[in-house]
Structures are given as C-alpha cells and as structure tokens.
Amino acid sequence: MTREIFIYNTLSRSKEKFESINPGRVGLYVCGPTVYGDPHLGHARPAITFDLLSRLLRHLEYKVRYVRNITDVGHLENDADEGEDKIAKKAKLDELEPMEVVHYYTDRYHDYMKMLNIKSPSIEPRASGHIIEQQEIIKNILEKGYAYESNGSIYFDVKKYNQDFPYGILSGRNIDDLISNTRTLDGQSEKRNNVDFALWKKAAPEHIMRWPSPWSDGFPGWHLECSAMSKKYLGEQFDIHGGGMDLLFPHHECEIAQSTVANGNAPAKYWMHNNMITIGGQKMGKSLGNFITLEQFFTGNHDKLDKAYSPMTIRFFILQAHYRSTLDFGNEALQAAEKGLNKLNEALLNLEKIPSSSETSFSIEEFENKCYNAICDDLNSPILIANLFDGVKHINNLLAGNSKITSNDLEHFKNLMMLFANEILGLSQEEKSEEATHSKLDEVMNLLLQLRSDAKTNKDWNTADKIRNELQNLGFVVKDGAEGATWELK
RNA sequence: GGUUCCUUGGCCGAGUGGCUUAGGCACUGGUCUGCAAAACCAGGUACGGCGGUUCGAAUCCGCCAGGAACCUCCA
Numbered sequence: 001m002t003r004e005i006f007i008y009n010t011l012s013r014s015k016e017k018f019e020s021i022n023p024g025r026v027g028l029y030v031c032g033p034t035v036y037g038d039p040h041l042g043h044a045r046p047a048i049t050f051d052l053l054s055r056l057l058r059h060l061e062y063k064v065r066y067v068r069n070i071t072d073v074g075h076l077e078n079d080a081d082e083g084e085d086k087i088a089k090k091a092k093l094d095e096l097e098p099m100e101v102v103h104y105y106t107d108r109y110h111d112y113m114k115m116l117n118i119k120s121p122s123i124e125p126r127a128s129g130h131i132i133e134q135q136e137i138i139k140n141i142l143e144k145g146y147a148y149e150s151n152g153s154i155y156f157d158v159k160k161y162n163q164d165f166p167y168g169i170l171s172g173r174n175i176d177d178l179i180s181n182t183r184t185l186d187g188q189s190e191k192r193n194n195v196d197f198a199l200w201k202k203a204a205p206e207h208i209m210r211w212p213s214p215w216s217d218g219f220p221g222w223h224l225e226c227s228a229m230s231k232k233y234l235g236e237q238f239d240i241h242g243g244g245m246d247l248l249f250p251h252h253e254c255e256i257a258q259s260t261v262a263n264g265n266a267p268a269k270y271w272m273h274n275n276m277i278t279i280g281g282q283k284m285g286k287s288l289g290n291f292i293t294l295e296q297f298f299t300g301n302h303d304k305l306d307k308a309y310s311p312m313t314i315r316f317f318i319l320q321a322h323y324r325s326t327l328d329f330g331n332e333a334l335q336a337a338e339k340g341l342n343k344l345n346e347a348l349l350n351l352e353k354i355p356s357s358s359e360t361s362f363s364i365e366e367f368e369n370k371c372y373n374a375i376c377d378d379l380n381s382p383i384l385i386a387n388l389f390d391g392v393k394h395i396n397n398l399l400a401g402n403s404k405i406t407s408n409d410l411e412h413f414k415n416l417m418m419l420f421a422n423e424i425l426g427l428s429q430e431e432k433s434e435e436a437t438h439s440k441l442d443e444v445m446n447l448l449l450q451l452r453s454d455a456k457t458n459k460d461w462n463t464a465d466k467i468r469n470e471l472q473n474l475g476f477v478v479k480d481g482a483e484g485a486t487w488e489l490k
Numbered sequence: 491g492g493u494u495c496c497u498u499g500g501c502c503g504a505g506u507g508g509c510u511u512a513g514g515c516a517c518u519g520g521u522c523u524g525c526a527a528a529a530c531c532a533g534g535u536a537c538g539g540c541g542g543u544u545c546g547a548a549u550c551c552g553c554c555a556g557g558a559a560c561c562u563c564c565a
Contacts, residue, residue, distance in 0.1 A: 013494095033565070047565050095529075168493095171560080177492050178561070222563085244565030249493090249562095274565070275495095281557065286564055320514070321503060324557075334501040336515035343514085344527090382504050386513035393530095400530060 001058055005376045007240070008324060010248065010271040011170055020239050021269060027060045028054060029230040029268065031247055032124070034071040035105035039112045040291035041314070041329065041375050042244075042284045048315055048426075049323040050242045050273045051118045052379055055424050067101050068121040069226060070109075072102040073128045073209050073219055098209050102128075112294040115311040117426045125231050127225035129219030131211045134220040134228040137262050138199045138213075146261045150190040152202030152216030156257065158195045165260050169269060171249035199224055209309055223254035230267055231259070245275055246283070274323045279304070281328065292329070299389035306331040309338065312427055316341040319381040319425055340389075345429050346393040348421060351414050353400045356407035362394055364409050365418070371420050384420060391417050395402045447486045449478070 005018040020026050027165050030050045033043055054066045073226070110120075121445075127134075138154055141147045160174045161167055168243065178195045198221035203210040212215045220228075230238060252271065261266040276283045284291045292302050300308030317337040318350050321327040367390065374383035394413070397403040405413065421427050448467055455463040468478045 031565075034563080040565090042565050044565085049565095089519095144562080171493075173493060180492080245495095245559070246564055249560055251525095276565075277560070278558080281561065283564090288564095289564090317502090325503080328502075330502070332515080338515095340514045380504080382513070386504075387512055396529060402530070410526060 003062070003376050004373055005056070005377050007270050007272060008318050008378045010273050013172075016270070018239075020062065020271065021237065022372040024062060024242065026057050026064045028057075028064060028066045028240045028242065029238060030066070030068045030121075030241075031226060031236055031243035031251070032068040032070050033109055034101050036110060038287060038295060039103060040284065040286075040293045041297065042108070042291060044112075044294060044314060044319055045323070045327075046115055046216045046242065046274045047113055047118045047246050049379070050272075050316050050324075051238070051271070051317070051426060052381065053242070054119070054121075054423070055426060055459055056379070058374055059419070059424060065123070065234060066121040067123045067125065067230065068444075069229050070102075070106055070124060070126045071222070071225065072099075072106070072126050073225075086300075099128075102394040112311075115294070116296065116315050117428050117441050119426075125229045125233065127220065127229070128209070130225065130228050130232065131220060131230055132237060134224045135200075135213055137224060137228055137231075138220075139204060139256065140262045141199065141258065144261055147199055148192065149215055150192075152218065153198060154215055155189055155191050156197040156254070156442040158194065158197070158257065160191050160265055161261065165257070166256060169266075170256055171253050173249060173253070178430060181256070185419070197221060197223060197250060198257075222245075224252055224443070225261070226251070226260060227255050227267065228414035229261070230255075235268070236263040237265055238268055240270045240272060242272045245465065246285075248273055266472070275326045276316075277327050277329060279329045284329065304331075306335075309334050312339055313338045316385075316427060320385055322382055323379055341427070344388060344421065344427070347395040348417060348429060350395055350399055352404065352418060355396065356410050356411055357404035358406065360405045360409040361403040362405075364413050366390060367394075368416055371416065375420070380426065383426065388417070402418055445476070445487050449487065452478075452484065 006424045007018045008014070009016045028050065030046060031041065040413055050066070050068075052066050057064045065138060101450055113120075138147065141156065142149075142154065145157075146161050147235070148156050158167055158175065158398065159179075164418065167173075167175050168178075175195065179193060186227075198219055200213060200215055200218055202216035202218040207219070209219055211219060239250070241255075256266045276285075278284060278488075279290050279292070282288065294311075294314070296302040297304065297309050298311060300306075313334065317334055318327065320337060320340075365388070368392075370387045374380045374387055379384075394403065398405055422429075448471065452464045452467040455461075455467070470479055471487070476487050477490050479486050479488070
C-alpha cells in the first residue's frame with residue numbers, strides 16, 4: 001500500500017511529504033517521562049500521538065523501530081519523597097533508594113499507558129543504563145573543543161558552537177537575545193555563558209546517584225541522554241524525533257547541538273511536537289501543580305472531575321483534537337467525548353447486523369479515500385473521526401433500511417471501519433468492566449425487590465410470586481424480613 | 491523584556507482565499523413508539539476588534555485587544 005504521508009516538521013515550520021531515510025523503514029525517537037511522579041493527562045498526549053503515528057506507519061507497511069526513553073537520572077534527588085499524606089511521608093523518613101522511586105513510577109507509567117491502549121515501544125532504554133555512551137559523547141565533544149571543564153563539571157560551549165553552526169535552528173531563537181535575556185540563576189557561575197548547558201555534573205556530597213568519570217563523580221546532563229540513546233538504537237541520523245512542545249527549547253535544541261558536534265549532523269530529519277493540554281487555559285503541568293493524574297480520571301477521584309472517565313474516553317477526547325492544537329480540559333467536553341464514543345462503538349457492534357443487498361447506495365471507495373487522506377495529512381485525527389461518524393450514519397441508515405450495500409462492499413466497509421477505529425486510532429471496544437457490572441447487579445436486584453414490594457402492596461400476588469420464583473430459578477434467594485426484602489446468591 | 495503561537499456558533503473542536511453551512515455534544519421541530527429511549531429526517535446560531543490587499547477573506551497583510559507556551563525542571 002503506497003499512500004503519501006505529510007508531516008509538519010518543526011524544523012521547517014511547514015508540512016512536508018514524509019520520505020524515510022531507508023526505504024520501508026522508520027526510526028522514531030520520542031522523549032519519554034521522567035519517572036518521579038504519577039502519569040497525568042499531559043503524559044497521555046505524546047504517548048497517544050506517537051502511538052497513532054507508529055500504528056499508521058506500520059499499517060502502511062513500514063518497519064518501525066520506535067524508541068521511547070525513561071529518564072531516571074538527572075533530577076531525582078529532591079523530588080523523591082513527595083508523599084501526599086503525612087503518614088506516607090513519615091514512612092519515607094528513611095529515604096527511598098532512587099531506583100525504588102524509578103521502579104515504582106515506571107511501573108505506574110506502563111500500567112496507565114496500557115490502559116490507554118498504547119502499544120509498547122520497540123525499545124525503552126533508560127538513561128541510567130547508558131552512562132558509558134553518554135561519557136563517550138562528552139569525550140568526543142571535548143576533543144572537538146566545544147565543551148569545557150569547570151570545577152569537575154563539563155559544559156557545552158554554546159557561544160563557540162554558534163560561531164561554527166547555527167544554534168537555534170529548531171526553536172528560532174537568537175543566541176544574543178538568549179544571552180541578554182536568560183535569567184541568572186544561582187550556582188551558574190561555573191559557566192562561561194548562562195546559555196551553556198551541562199553535559200556532566202559533578203555530584204554534590206548528598207547526591208545519591210553518581211558515577212565515576214574522568215572529570216568527577218557525578219551524573220550526566222539531561223539533554224545528553226536522548227542523544228546517546230537515539231544514536232545507539234537508531235543511528236546517527238534517523239527519521240522522526242518527537243516530544244512535547246515544552247521540550248522544544250532547550251532540550252531538543254541542545255540535542256541538535258550535541259549531535260552536530262559529535263556526529264557532524266543533526267540527529268533527526270523530521271521533528272514533531274505535540275501541543276499541551278490545558279486546564280482553565282493554562283498548561284497542565286507538574287510545576288504549576290494543576291495536573292490531574294490518569295488514575296484520578298479513571299476513578300473520578302478529584303475535585304475538578306464530575307465523574308470517572310474511562311481510558312478510551314480519554315483517548316477519544318485527545319484524538320478529537322489535532323495534536324498540534326492545545327486541548328482544554330473540561331467535564332462538559334469529556335462527557336461529550338464519552339457520548340460520541342459510545343455512539344461510535346454501538347455502530348461498530350451493529351456492523352454485524354447489517355443485511356446485504358443487491359446494490360450499494362454510497363461510495364465505499366470515497367469513504368476509504370477520505371479516511372486515508374485525513375490521517376495521512378499530518379495525523380488529522382479529528383477529520384478522520386468526523387469521517388468515521390459519516391460511517392456511523394451509513395451504518396444506521398443501512399440498519400434502518402434507508403440505504404443498501406452488497407455483501408462484498410459490506411465486507412470492505414466493515415474492514416475499513418474496524419481498521420480506522422481500532423487498528424489506527426486504537427479505540428478498543430472496552431468490555432464493561434466486571435466491577436461495574438457487579439455494582440449494577442445490586443441496583444437491579446433492589447429494583448426487582450421494589451417492584452415485588454409494590455405488587456404486594458397492591459395485593460398483586462401473582463406478580464410478586466412470579467418475581468420471587470423466577471429469581472429462585474436463577475439461583476437467587478429472596479428473604480422477606482421486617483425491614484423489607486433482601487437477597488443473596490445461592 | 492525576548493522568541494513563538496493562539497482567539498471559530500451554548501460547549502469541545504476541524505478548516506485556511508470563492509459552495510466544507512467539518513464532526514461530536516447540547517438545543518428545537520418532525521417520523522417511529524402505549525409513553526419514552528435509540529435511530530432517522532429537518533433546523534438555528536460562528537469565524538476577537540479595526541483597517542488594508544482582492545472581483546471575492548474566517549482564511550493573506552497591518553494595527554489593536556485578550557490569552558498561551560518557551561526563555562528554569564516540565565509531555
């Protein structure tokens with residue numbers, strides 16, 4: 001299947017036709033989470049966006065190597081013990097091993113990504129497992145003269161780099177503005193310029209995570225890990241680098257600088273950035289403390305949530321906006337998404353009930369093209385979803401006998417609906433959870449007992465007995481007591 | 491302060507030079523129904539403000555207003 005894909009490349013600030021470096025293969029690197037907190041709605045966005053991208057590429061028969069890292073070193077030391085309640089905090093008086101924190105939150109991240117039906121990447125490397133590779137890059141940059149040592153730490157010399165290469169090509173920043181505008185922070189006196197960034201940091205005595213190096217016992221700078229791991233698993237130049245817009249500067253800019261010095265070229269051909277999810281018009285993020293975790297969404301356990309929302313509702317909600325637009329959180333919007341998704345799911349189930357006929361009254365081919373065109377146009381999932389709702393309309397009309405379809409076309413149409421909804425958008429038809437079913441059973445039984453009680457009040461003994469006897473046949477025992485009837489399962 | 495970006499109907503959210511009245515949710519009328527629900531049919535409301543370019547602009551340009559992201563860890 002040869003379909004052209006267009007991708008918005010942040011580097012050129014325009015949509016470009018996607019052409020992979022190696023025919024039939026795609027190398028994709030996406031910045032993953034720093035695992036020191038529970039995953040929140042913001043984390044779901046890049047995960048879903050690039051899950052969608054890899055699903056599409058694979059469907060179009062590319063062999064995709066999708067690398068998404070886990071950042072487990074760099075900024076952990078003080079955030080490790082953010083307990084929610086005092087008891088939990090007390091339990092952590094004996095500080096946890098950083099790797100315990102990392103392990104715990106990595107597990108949590110995986111659990112919630114799985115619930116969102118996000119496929120596991122091909123490789124999920126960790127920064128702490130690639131210290132050697134990072135040190136190799138530092139040595140390389142030092143040899144080439146674009147980094148300097150200062151008090152046991154190594155900094156990248158941005159000013160020098162900018163004399164030979166353009167710094168700021170991704171973010172559109174100008175180094176002179178940066179130098180004059182960057183805030184001066186404490187502890188930066190080691191740097192020649194405040195725009196310089198750390199490749200290696202000497203560890204303070206209290207810092208637990210530390211590795212030996214030619215320069216000091218310390219740990220690698222944050223920007224370096226992605227350069228090291230993408231190079232190791234995808235090579236010096238790969239196809240697509242993804243991540244949140246908030247990583248554009250300085251993180252991705254620094255990656256480009258590091259790779260340009262070390263390898264002689266920028267790491268990726270296409271740079272894709274997903275936009276932020278906002279709450280009340282503001283970015284939902286850790287520093288603002290206004291984030292809602294995925295667990296809270298799934299349980300409804302948060303002040304700002306009217307109710308619980310299922311993982312698929314969250315996924316659908318995110319897919320209903322284009323990945324480069326901000327998306328504002330709101331209960332109304334979420335409930336609209338929930339209802340819309342239900343409508344879609346019901347129609348998909350009803351696909352099985354459609355009778356075939358001797359002719360087809362709408363164009364399957366046109367439907368197919370519209371769907372492909374939408375998703376191949378820089379992952380325009382909102383348009384694809386709109387097209388799927390056209391499909392829903394067709395399904396309902398077919399069921400109502402208002403339109404017709406031949407059995408061949410029906411088969412094709414079914415496959416297309418399932419392809420786009422399930423395989424590409426990743427909207428699985430989640431089974432009603434056992435828990436939910438169980439709690440509903442209680443309500444249903446109470447309803448039956450209430451009906452029986454009403455019948456008894458009306459001396460409608462036939463109905464009352466019928467309810468009791470039929471329940472008995474199904475294995476339920478109805479027990480009449482002074483306080484009313486109760487039931488139990490035999 | 492610098493850089494970049496956004497502002498679409500009751501809500502969310504596509505579109506980007508001329509007929510897309512996108513789509514979802516909500517709403518209104520009708521068909522169906524014992525009554526509902528679902529479904530189907532029909533319907534309304536929009537492009538922040540002011541100027542300009544153009545035969546024609548929500549879409550291009552300028553100014554103004556409001557908002558956001560980044561410049562420090564952040565998806």
